[in-house]
Amino acid sequence: DAGVIQSPRHEVTEMGQEVTLRCKPISGHDYLFWYRQTMMRGLELLIYFNNNVPIDDSGMPEDRFSAKMPNASFSTLKIQPSEPRDSAVYFCASSVTGTGGKLFFGSGTQLSVL
Amino acid sequence: SQQGEEDPQALSIQEGENATMNCSYKTSINNLQWYRQNSGRGLVHLILIRSNEREKHSGRLRVTLDTSKKSSSLLITASRAADTASYFCAPSMDNFNKFYFGSGTKLNVKP
Numbered sequence: 001d002a003g004v005i006q007s008p009r010h011e012v013t014e015m016g017q018e019v020t021l022r023c024k025p026i027s028g029h030d031y032l033f034w035y036r037q038t039m040m041r042g043l044e045l046l047i048y049f050n051n052n053v054p055i056d057d058s059g060m061p062e063d064r065f066s067a068k069m070p071n072a073s074f075s076t077l078k079i080q081p082s083e084p085r086d087s088a089v090y091f092c093a094s095s096v097t098g099t100g101g102k103l104f105f106g107s108g109t110q111l112s113v114l
Numbered sequence: 115s116q117q118g119e120e121d122p123q124a125l126s127i128q129e130g131e132n133a134t135m136n137c138s139y140k141t142s143i144n145n146l147q148w149y150r151q152n153s154g155r156g157l158v159h160l161i162l163i164r165s166n167e168r169e170k171h172s173g174r175l176r177v178t179l180d181t182s183k184k185s186s187s188l189l190i191t192a193s194r195a196a197d198t199a200s201y202f203c204a205p206s207m208d209n210f211n212k213f214y215f216g217s218g219t220k221l222n223v224k225p
Binding site for chain 2: 004033035042043045048056091093100101102103104105106107108
């Protein structure tokens with residue numbers, strides 16, 4: 001299995017632009033998570049899905065952030081409009097029921113908003 | 115707060131020495147996991163210990179769990195330079211599928 005695949009690996013954009021981060025979970029996994037990591041705030045859980053349905057989005061910082069999972073093999077995290085304080089590494093992770101929640105992380109997207 | 119808090123924040127040791135990292139949490143848990151993050155990479159799962167277990171081993175890793183003290187420790191024996199990474203604990207509270215991470219322990223193993 002290729003693992004959790006995220007794209008792009010790096011994204012540099014200007015303030016005000018729309019940013020879309022993509023994630024392909026491991027085939028067969030029924031949970032998908034989006035995390036954000038910064039030096040100041042550490043690793044924050046933004047939102048998670050179960051069977052493509054958003055279960056908890058209480059970690060999404062603002063209305064500028066939205067996440068979708070149109071099918072079991074694809075999810076997006078969108079920021080519109082982006083701001084410099086959104087600069088961070090965004091991780092996607094997936095897991096499967098019955099494993100106690102063992103998470104498999106992607107390599108992350110390094111986002112820089114200028 | 116539902117997240118675990120790792121201690122110390124940073125640890126520097128010589129290759130061959132043992133490294134011990136601690137995790138504290140505030141509420142009852144179902145299980146607790148430890149993850150490793152190499153610089154610039156995603157987190158990698160190391161070991162999971164359930165609330166009814168007290169100790170678990172995996173290779174050079176030993177994890178203990180004390181639910182009465184709401185704490186866990188991760189011991190890496192005979193450390194190697196390749197163990198240099200940040201280590202995070204993730205307690206799971208009300209279900210198995212929602213994890214909050216602390217700030218991690220940054221381990222540096224000097225060759």
